[in-house]
Amino acid sequence: MSAAAHVPPPDKVVNGPTPKHAQLREILRRTVERELPPGAPIPSERELAQRYGVSRLTVRSAIGKLVEEGLLARVRGKGTFTAARRMELQLYLMSFTDDMRRRGLTPTTEVVSAATEVPPTASAHALGLAEGAPAHHLVRLRHADGVPLAVERGWYHAGRAPGLLELDLTQSIYSQLAETYGVRPDQAWQTVWAEGADRETARLLGMRAGSPLLVFRRVSSANGDPIEDITSWYRGDHYQVTMQLDRNTPEPGQPPHYGGSR
Template structure:
């Protein structure tokens, strides 16, 4: 086992120095430092391994892209927490986090009654002038910001929603208070990078990779939710089990694929 007092040396050879340093820092982050711990400064790494600043920055940037490290402007570079992994299923954020043994919490940014945008009104099957609740929240797990939610909910079936405690699961509120249980949803996933306002709300660097989910949820076939959730890609990942669907099977048979 290598000693901290005698760090692995970075030498000229077939592997570029920034790749060698990346491997050293990855080992340090995995086995020596705790999550959220700061790695040595650029100057310290330059001195310890006798490499240039550009070599240090290339090594660190590679590990930031991989999600092993994260940068906080004006503070330094830190070891990332392991990503929370989710299987795609119909559950609220609170339910999802509690299943993992984590404590969910919420920062309510705002709730108001308004006329939603045209695409949202269409998704919720609302008339052009119908009003809906807009609810903006930051969702946290064990006190760490994970997701920014921007949701719309039709006002008529949810009277007085703005007077309730919106710090927990909205799905539980819909069931317990209004007798409306979410039982199906359509969800779309894409990638973005965090702009300045989103990054600030998620306590993340500008440009942080985001997993973005748009979900339209229904209760007894009636749309009750249109929400766009932006998850920190360095703290959250998705697991999917895939099988060959019937359409794929039919196409293969039609094209003469014997498999």
């Protein structure tokens, strides 16, 4: 018998030196990459276990690895889906709500917490606040078409937006700043980095702790007055950053002018 006869069919899980969860993972990977479009649901754990003659624990392990790789995405209460193609996150000033609508997606926002309290030193300095002065602290979970995409933790200058937390915080903050206070952020400095999700952020986004995130800290001003210091954690399996570069070099100590998509 030839060696090829011992190679298991590509769509079956068999006993052998390769763990069953690894075999199933590669079967699912081929199916996702070759047959299923982005955003398509995959069969349930029960269906996959019956189809391939393995335990649900084996199925869960295989799916979990593909979720970690960003090939699949779990949506709480709905199931597991092939991951959507990463959205281009271009760096300009726009609210998350407007950005998602521009992409043809339906944005929704969940307010996790809202309070007026003394900010940490870095945020107080960014907002130009005196020591011990309060600011509005807002934590929100942002969705698009029901999928959690980002956690925002922001500080807002209480003197320039009094009563902000009494407004409808599920809507665009930028729109409400403009409509209620006549404040329109027109300049921002933003820093971007990558990190693994901590336990709380992972819970909010429906991910495993340690999953990759893109993090943006932005300080926005209106007419030269700082109004917002916000840090946002975006799912790394849904976003990629695009930048236009040129040969102009900023003065030492002066970061280039750019904003971010929120």
